Amino acid sequence: xxxTVAIAGLGWLGQPFARHIQPLGYQVKGTVTSIQxxxxxxxxxxxxxxxxxxxxxxxxxxxxxxxxxxxLVIMIPPGLRRNTGANHVLKMNHFLYxxxxxxxxxxxxxxxxxxxxxxxxxxxxxxxxxxxxxxxxQLIEVEKMFFTSEKIQTSIVRFGGLLGGKRQPVRxxxxxxxxxxxxxxxxxxHRDDCIAILSEIIKKDTFGHIFNxxxxxxxxxxxxxxxxxxxxxxEPPSYSEESEGGDYKKVTSVNLKKILNYTFKKQP
Numbered sequence: 001x002x003x004t005v006a007i008a009g010l011g012w013l014g015q016p017f018a019r020h021i022q023p024l025g026y027q028v029k030g031t032v033t034s035i036q037x038x039x040x041x042x043x044x045x046x047x048x049x050x051x052x053x054x055x056x057x058x059x060x061x062x063x064x065x066x067x068x069x070x071x072l073v074i075m076i077p078p079g080l081r082r083n084t085g086a087n088h089v090l091k092m093n094h095f096l097y098x099x100x101x102x103x104x105x106x107x108x109x110x111x112x113x114x115x116x117x118x119x120x121x122x123x124x125x126x127x128x129x130x131x132x133x134x135x136x137x138q139l140i141e142v143e144k145m146f147f148t149s150e151k152i153q154t155s156i157v158r159f160g161g162l163l164g165g166k167r168q169p170v171r172x173x174x175x176x177x178x179x180x181x182x183x184x185x186x187x188x189x190h191r192d193d194c195i196a197i198l199s200e201i202i203k204k205d206t207f208g209h210i211f212n213x214x215x216x217x218x219x220x221x222x223x224x225x226x227x228x229x230x231x232x233x234x235e236p237p238s239y240s241e242e243s244e245g246g247d248y249k250k251v252t253s254v255n256l257k258k259i260l261n262y263t264f265k266k267q268p
Contacts, residue, residue: 002026002027003025003026003027003070003071004026004027004028004029004068004069004070004071005018005021005026005028005029005069005071005072005073005202006028006029006030006065006066006069006071006072006073006104007028007029007030007031007073007075008030008031008065008072008075008095009030009074009075009076009077010031010032010041010046010048011077012162012167013075013110013162013191013194013195014030014073014075015030015046016191016195017073017075017194017195017198017199018030020199021199021202024199024203026202027047028047029047029048029049029065029069030046030047030048030049031048031049031050031051031060031065032048032049032050032051033050033051033052034050035050037050038050049061049064049065051065053076053091053092053094053095054091054094055086055087055091055094056094057094058094058095058098062098063098063102066099066101066102066104067102068103069102069103069104070104070106071106071107071108071202072099072104072106072107072108073107073108073198073202074095074107074109075110076091076092076095076110078135078138078139078142087138088135088138088139089138089142089145092142092145092146093145096145096146096149099152100149100151100152104152105151105153106152106153106154106205106207107146107152107153107154107155107207108154108155108156108157108198108201108202109143109146109147109154109155109156110159110198111139111142111143111156111157111158111159112139112158112159113158113159113160113161113187113212113214113249113251114133114135114136114139115129115131115136115139115140115143115158116129116130116136116249116251117129117131117132117136117249118132118181118184118248118249119132119247119248119249120249121249122250122252123212123249123250123251123252124212124252124253124254125209125210125211125212125253125254125255126254147210153207153208154207154208155201155206155207155208155209155210155211156209156210157197157201157211157213158210158212158213158251159189159194159213159214160187160188160189160213160214160215160251161186161187161189161268162188162189162191162194163189163190163191163268164190164191164192164194165191167191168228168232169188169225170225170228170229170232170234171232173225173237174229174232174235174236174237175234175235175236175237176237176238177237177238178238178239178240179221179237179238179239179240180239180240181221181239181246181248182220182221182222182240183220183221183222183239184220184221184246184247184248184249185219185220185221185248185249185250186217186218186219186220186221186224186268187214187218187249187250187251188214188215188217188268189213189214189215189268190215190265190266190267190268192265192266193213193215193264193265193266194213196262196265197211197213197256197260197262200262201260204260206260209255209259210255211253211255211256211259211260212251212252212253212255212256213253213256214251214252214253215264215267216252217267217268218250221239222239225237
C-alpha cells in the first residue's frame, strides 16, 4: 500500500509540493480554509479537506484529514506580519492536540529563518535563535512544542525568503527609498528547492532534525535587489548609507549536507 502524505496548507508551496510528490508513489491529501476552495480542488482530482485553525480550536474535517496518514507536512502561515495580535502559539497548540489524538507519528513543520535575529551574524542549526520580534518568539515557541512532543517525531525546516513562480521579493521593494541593511546578505530559497528538500526528508524518513533551508548564495541586498529590479525592468530600491562591517544575518546549513546530502538546484 502506498504511504500517505498529508499537507496542512495547500497554498503557494503546498499545491506544487503535492503535484511533485504524488507521481513518486505517495497518496496525497491536503487542507484549505473553506468548503468552496476544497470543492474547486476536488473537481481537479485533489483530495482536499476544509479545515480552519483558530485561537478557539480546529474546525472542519480534521479527523478525516488526519486519518491513515504516514507523514504530515504543516505549511500553515502564521499571519503574524500583519500585526493582527494573532496568537499563533495557541492556534498550533490546538492543532498539535488533534495530531496527537490521531495515529500520526512523523511530522514536518515548516518554519522560517526569521527566528534568528538580524544581528546574529553567520548561523547554522547549531546556533540558538535570538528572537527580536513577537512573530519570531511565537515561531520559536511553536517549534519547541512540536520538537519536544513525546508523541510525534518532528523535523523542522526553516525556509529563508521564498521566491519562485511570480514571487520575487524585489517586486515589494521596487522604487522604495532609504531602506536599511543594504550591506546585509540575502537569505533566499527558490520554491523548487523547498519542494525537493521536503521530499528528501520524506523519502529518507529523516525525522528529529532541524534544517536551515537557504541557498548558498549571499550577495549583499543592495547589489542583489538592484540587479533583480533591472532584470524585471522595475525601479531599483535604494538603501541608506551604512558603515561597512555592520550587523548582519547570514543563514547557512550543516544538516542539509550532513543528513540529507542535499545539493541546491537553483540560484535565487
